[in-house]
Amino acid sequence: MEIRIPTRDEFIQIIDNILIPSFPASERPESSGFMAMFDDGIIFPLATFIHHQPVAVSLSISDFTGQSDAGTEVILIAWLAVGQAGRGGGIGSRLLHETVRVLTQRYDPLLILLEVEDPQIHTHVSNYGNPTARLRFYEHAGARRIDIPFAMPREDLSQEVLPGMLLYGIGARALAHAAPESVDIGTPLTKFLYAYAQAAGEPQSDDGHFIHPAIENMIQHAPHARFVS
Numbered sequence: 340m341e342i343r344i345p346t347r348d349e350f351i352q353i354i355d356n357i358l359i360p361s362f363p364a365s366e367r368p369e370s371s372g373f374m375a376m377f378d379d380g381i382i383f384p385l386a387t388f389i390h391h392q393p394v395a396v397s398l399s400i401s402d403f404t405g406q407s408d409a410g411t412e413v414i415l416i417a418w419l420a421v422g423q424a425g426r427g428g429g430i431g432s433r434l435l436h437e438t439v440r441v442l443t444q445r446y447d448p449l450l451i452l453l454e455v456e457d458p459q460i461h462t463h464v465s466n467y468g469n470p471t472a473r474l475r476f477y478e479h480a481g482a483r484r485i486d487i488p489f490a491m492p493r494e495d496l497s498q499e500v501l502p503g504m505l506l507y508g509i510g511a512r513a514l515a516h517a518a519p520e521s522v523d524i525g526t527p528l529t530k531f532l533y534a535y536a537q538a539a540g541e542p543q544s545d546d547g548h549f550i551h552p553a554i555e556n557m558i559q560h561a562p563h564a565r566f567v568s
Contacts, residue, residue: 342388344383483566
């Protein structure tokens, strides 16, 4: 087993065989969108290979313009998926651990974020996975919830904001603190979430506020965000 950055040709295969089947359309771009993010340097991809074939992938974002390669304080592991050929055997756990390790070594961020479905809202087990098991997977890996009314910016602005999403942190400097809930994460988190919503094309009024109430509510609460005790 090998974990490394995939080539462009390998990433095309990853899109078709792992990413598209693993996420509903409301939680991912189309194939061309993934490819554009790869080509523009917006995503940092890591993939697990077995016998030279990709079986799992993580895609992380530190800067939505693709211009910055260091000094960022907040990173989002936007997608993490294991294909059918890689299910079982702890492949997802090892990829998550390696992703956090590499991001920490490369950026030394204050926060590494995860977007997670709230299993109290998303109760249905589907082809895209089990929300309860997914949350348990992240918490077992050391992830902790951030107290914020999180609203995931939309991939398709014609659709409603997906309800019942939680924001978690994993690894990074904030969680290395003896009392993570006391760490002031609000300012860098607000900056990152604002850039995230802008990059997604969430409409804004002339004064810069976001028009969708759930997105604006998240931004207003972000400066006061803390890890849940």
